Amino acid sequence: MEYDIEVKNLSRIYKKNIPGKGFRRIFPKKMKIRAVDDISFNIKKGEFVAYVGANGSGKTTTIKMLTGILIPTKGVVKCLGMIPWKQRIKYTKDIGVVFGQKTMLKWDLPAIDSLLLYKDIYEVSDSDFKERMQLYDKILNINERLNQQVRKMSFGERMRCELAASLLHRPKILFLDEPTVGMDVVAKEEIRNFLRNINEKEKTTIILTTHDMGDVEALCDRIILLDKGKIIYDGRLDKLKKKYIQTKNISITYGKVKNKKFVERSRKKVKILEEEKGYVKLSVNIKEHDIKKVISDIIKSVDVIDISVEEPELSEIVAKIYREGRVK
Amino acid sequence: MNYLRLFLRYMRININTLLEYKASFILGILSSLLYIFISFLFWGTIYSYTKTINGWTFGQVMLVQGFFAMFLAFFWSIFHFSEHMDKLIIYGGLDRFLVRPMNPLVAYMFEMFSVDIFGRLFSTIVFFWIALQLGASMNIMNFAAAVVMVFLSSAIFALILVALSSLAFWIGKMESVIAVFDLVWNISDYPITIFPVTAQILMTFGIPLAFMQTYPTLFTMQQLNLSYFLQLIVIEILLIFIWLQIATFVWNKGLKRYSSYGG
Numbered sequence: 001m002e003y004d005i006e007v008k009n010l011s012r013i014y015k016k017n018i019p020g021k022g023f024r025r026i027f028p029k030k031m032k033i034r035a036v037d038d039i040s041f042n043i044k045k046g047e048f049v050a051y052v053g054a055n056g057s058g059k060t061t062t063i064k065m066l067t068g069i070l071i072p073t074k075g076v077v078k079c080l081g082m083i084p085w086k087q088r089i090k091y092t093k094d095i096g097v098v099f100g101q102k103t104m105l106k107w108d109l110p111a112i113d114s115l116l117l118y119k120d121i122y123e124v125s126d127s128d129f130k131e132r133m134q135l136y137d138k139i140l141n142i143n144e145r146l147n148q149q150v151r152k153m154s155f156g157e158r159m160r161c162e163l164a165a166s167l168l169h170r171p172k173i174l175f176l177d178e179p180t181v182g183m184d185v186v187a188k189e190e191i192r193n194f195l196r197n198i199n200e201k202e203k204t205t206i207i208l209t210t211h212d213m214g215d216v217e218a219l220c221d222r223i224i225l226l227d228k229g230k231i232i233y234d235g236r237l238d239k240l241k242k243k244y245i246q247t248k249n250i251s252i253t254y255g256k257v258k259n260k261k262f263v264e265r266s267r268k269k270v271k272i273l274e275e276e277k278g279y280v281k282l283s284v285n286i287k288e289h290d291i292k293k294v295i296s297d298i299i300k301s302v303d304v305i306d307i308s309v310e311e312p313e314l315s316e317i318v319a320k321i322y323r324e325g326r327v328k
Numbered sequence: 329m330n331y332l333r334l335f336l337r338y339m340r341i342n343i344n345t346l347l348e349y350k351a352s353f354i355l356g357i358l359s360s361l362l363y364i365f366i367s368f369l370f371w372g373t374i375y376s377y378t379k380t381i382n383g384w385t386f387g388q389v390m391l392v393q394g395f396f397a398m399f400l401a402f403f404w405s406i407f408h409f410s411e412h413m414d415k416l417i418i419y420g421g422l423d424r425f426l427v428r429p430m431n432p433l434v435a436y437m438f439e440m441f442s443v444d445i446f447g448r449l450f451s452t453i454v455f456f457w458i459a460l461q462l463g464a465s466m467n468i469m470n471f472a473a474a475v476v477m478v479f480l481s482s483a484i485f486a487l488i489l490v491a492l493s494s495l496a497f498w499i500g501k502m503e504s505v506i507a508v509f510d511l512v513w514n515i516s517d518y519p520i521t522i523f524p525v526t527a528q529i530l531m532t533f534g535i536p537l538a539f540m541q542t543y544p545t546l547f548t549m550q551q552l553n554l555s556y557f558l559q560l561i562v563i564e565i566l567l568i569f570i571w572l573q574i575a576t577f578v579w580n581k582g583l584k585r586y587s588s589y590g591g
Binding site: 014064067068069070071088089090092093095097099102104106108109113116117120121122123149 | 330333334337338341344345348349420422423424426427428429430431583584586587588
């Protein structure tokens, strides 16, 4: 199997000063921080991977090593068969990078100037450039914004232009570092559509770091969870959910009670969260009880008018994993 | 990679930036007029007491001023990046250049290229005009060759600064080191032959100040013969070569220590 990205035993250690008091401030103690600690993973061509972790978990550091900005302390990174920081010029022709917090566009100028610059840097032909711009306009509605000064743009507008700039040369891998942070719902949706489109039509491998679990659910099949520089989960998103969802909530609106015995039996298996006349909200521990059985019991016990089952949101699950530490 | 095409693209971008800030450009010209006036006043005052200083007449000193202004025009327009490199390293601005298929230093140089060169060359021309009015002799062919020498000297200075500011990978802020250069430039509008011989040698091979005004002036005035001039050009090229090696070495070593920002 050919991989686009191969990472083996990758570490990045840096020294940090521990601030002291008085003279200790001048000669501080040094402490070694393992920003990324011995991680390994492979990414196939065309995969859309979410790289998720709490602040300071080493996400951005990993991305920076994958893009060749930082040099690893230990371990091997091979992207598209190249070592990013060694074959930088050749490698960067095949990747696109977007850092949400830093602009790749010229601040003082209309976005079109920067796009033309990137066209020259990546040696994109005129016809290709035109075609790309049409695609961007179709999905991102970019044309009307192109003649605006970048510094006067909103974050959403700027990000559209950043994405356009980073994809001009049809990169094989696209790195996105928190692209949707602080964006409104419509802008988010447009950008997600655009990314999905690029990923499906052009088979671009995309790695996305984000704090927005909505992005992850909307876009990625695979999620890599990071905590304190170590990978704590790497696999399909639905499997992560299956593993971590312990309870589901059931809301029922009902008419009259049909069978008292079944009511008793159901009540033993569930925890009641809310109850009023003709309505009840329950929580079921799905590790202990079969949810299908519980629902069929409920249907036998009361005259159900409406029923809905909810599972906890991904962000809740991930928050729980952050708090509890490693996934085993 | 077609660097010439990129250079032209960057030039166009820089001109566009300039057009966004027209007022700043005009103010720049006004401030250079003020600079010329003050410099003229200063030297004029000195020469009201004496005809020559160690053989240098008022007109000749104005030539020196002209060449120094030309040096600054080259340095601040083309090699402007070298003064800001330490900030690029400390604040992580370098990231942007490392993910492009270009030499990061060349990319940064192009990006920092300032088309103000036209504004700055303006004061050069005014100084030369004053010098001619004061009766300094100028040979046109020699002058053209002297421009090459001035340009090479600005490249040497840029390389020295690149080497020094690359130390920011280890040290952090380099402002104080770069400020020393401002100090050096304070003595660089004097012809160096008025200083003791040891200082003159230091100013040729150590901090090559003499190349940016004194030698070009002497050659323009035909007080330096051609073979001596060519030897000086060879020395300049050697210095460029040496500093290029040093700068690349320090830069590449430093890049391995680069820690970007945040994350």
